[in-house]
Amino acid sequence: DAGVIQSPRHEVTEMGQEVTLRCKPISGHNSLFWYRQTMMRGLELLIYFNNNVPIDDSGMPEDRFSAKMPNASFSTLKIQPSEPRDSAVYFCASSLAQPDNSPLHFGNGTRLTVT
């Protein structure tokens, strides 16, 4: 199993540009999560999906952020327009359907730098 695959690994962009982060979850997993990690705030949940449906997006910072899951094998997190304070590592994770005690499997993240 390839695990959760995220792309790109690194993204450097200028303020105001659109950024799209991509995630391929583990096959057979029904839940998908997007987290953001910074030194100041740690690992913050942005949004999670069950069976491709967004269940809780209360962690999405503002309207500049949007996430989609068009099918069970692909999800995107888009920031438009990007700002320097969006600089962070963004993780995607998948698991068997929540709420459950199934562990989360994380990708290796996308390090986003907005200048």
Place this chain on the structure above:
Amino acid sequence: SQKIEQNSEALNIQEGKTATLTCNYTNYSPAYLQWYRQDPGRGPVFLLLIRENEKEKRKERLKVTFDTTLKQSLFHITASQPADSATYLCALNGQNFVFGPGTRLSVLP
């Protein structure tokens, strides 16, 4: 307000000793609690899960306890090795999956 705290930002111990990490939570009633390990530049990796009706769980050199009265979980690594150096995160299922800030463990040879 809801809060998850881990005992310290960083913990240094000598190789061979037991490392004990603490996770405390406020205003949650989790059915279970999980521990993860994170290495630099990588995503967190699941280690152990303990349910609210379990007092203790073990896996090789790892032991987790869960006290729902104290609202606390302890994570122990016995006979620690330099390869155990990493950041350890606790996570619980509140309204959704929430992580603590992590403790960076350094095992010194």
